[in-house]
Amino acid sequence: MPISNLIDKDLLFKILDVVEAGIIFVDREGQILYINNSAEQYRNIKAKERLGTSVVMCHPEPVHGRVREILENFKKGEIAKRHKIIYTNGRYYENVYNVVRDENGEYLGLVLETRDITEKFMLEKELKKMNEELERKVKERTEEIRIAYEHLRKAQEFLMQAEKMSSIGRFVAGLAHEINNPLDGIQNCIRAVLSDPDDKQKLREYLNLALEGLYRIELIVRRLLDYAKPHIFEKEELNINDVIEEVLAIVQFRINEKKIEIKKKLSSAKLIVEGDFHYLEQALTNIVFNAVDAVDFGGRIEIETGGDKETVFIKVKDNGHGIPEDILSKIFDPFFTTKPSGTGLGLYLSYNVISGHGGKIEVKSKVGKGSTFTVVLPRKTLNVQEKDIKYEGSYY
Known part of the structure; x- marks a missing residue:
C-alpha cells in the first residue's frame, strides 16, 4: 500500500503543527486554508479567526500592497521568492512563497513558509556595525x-x-x-x-x-x-681599469720615493661605468695618495677591481698605520686632516665626486693594520659571456 494512503489529513496537520517554520496555505485567490501552530505564534494570530480570510491581513499594514502584488505575480507564473518583513512584535522574519500546482500544471495556490531570522538578522546587523567601526578605526589610524x-x-x-x-x-x-x-x-x-x-x-x-x-x-x-663650484660631469662610457692605470701613472713618483710595493688585481672583464674620466681620476688619485701617505717606507698597497651585473668596485688596501675609530667618521669632512701639510679637501672631493656618479665609498680600518677604501659605482653594461678573471701583478 502506498505510504500516501497511510497518512490521512489529520495526521498531516499534526506533523505540520510540530514544524518549526510557520506554514500557511492559501488558495489561488489568496484566502487562507490552513495555518500551523508556528505561524500562529510568529504572527500572533488565531487560526480559527483567520481561516477563509485574505492572507494579506496576516501581514503588517505597511506591506499589504506589496503582498497583494506578490500574489498577483504568482498567478502570472512567478517562481518562489524570499521577502524579509518586520512584524509588530519586533522580531525579524523571512517569508518564502512556494507555488502549488496540480498534475496538469494549473495554479492552485501558495504555501507561505515563515522563519524567524531575528538572531541571524541581528548578527548581520552587528557584523555590519563592527565593519563600519573597523572602517572608521582604519580611517582614523590611517590619518594618525x-x-x-x-x-x-x-x-x-x-x-x-x-x-x-x-x-x-x-x-x-x-x-x-x-x-x-x-x-x-x-x-x-x-x-x-x-x-x-x-x-x-x-x-x-x-x-x-x-x-x-x-x-x-x-x-x-x-x-x-x-x-x-658645482660639478658638471661630462659623462662617457669608460673602463674603470683604464682610470686606475692612469691614476697609478700619476702617483708613480711618490711610489718610487717610498719604495712602495703595488699589487694589482684588476678584472679582465670590461668594467664599464658612465662617468667623467677627469673627475673620477682625481677622486681615485686622492684615495691612492691617501694610501701612499699612510704607509711607511717599503710599504704595500693592493688595488683590486671587480663587479657584478649592477655595480663595479675599486678596492685600495694599504698596510699603513690605520685610522683611529674616533676619527673614522670625519675623514670625508672638509678641512679634516691628520697630515701636517694637508688641506683636508682631497677625500672631501672624492666623496662628492663618487656620490655625484651615483656611487659610494666604504672605509674599513684598524689601527696598526691598515685601511681599505672601497669605491662602488653603477655598472653601465655587462657582457654575460665574459668571466670576471683577475690579472695580478706586483711592482715597486
Missing part, C-alpha cells in the same frame, strides 16, 4: 599614520638642516684653522722684521717665510673655490 609621517618628515628636514648647519660650522672652523696657521706665521715674520729692520739677512729669510705663508693661503682659497 599620515600625521605621524608628516611629523617624521618635518623632523627629518629639521635634522637635515641641523646637520647642514653643523657641517657649515665645521667647514668654517676648518677654513679658519687652515688660514689662521699661515697667517700667524706671516704676522710673526712681520713682527720680527719690524723689531730689527736693519738685519738684511734676517729680513730676506722672514720675507721668504711670509711669502710661503701667502702661497699656502692662496692654495687653500684656490682649492676651496674649485670645490665650491
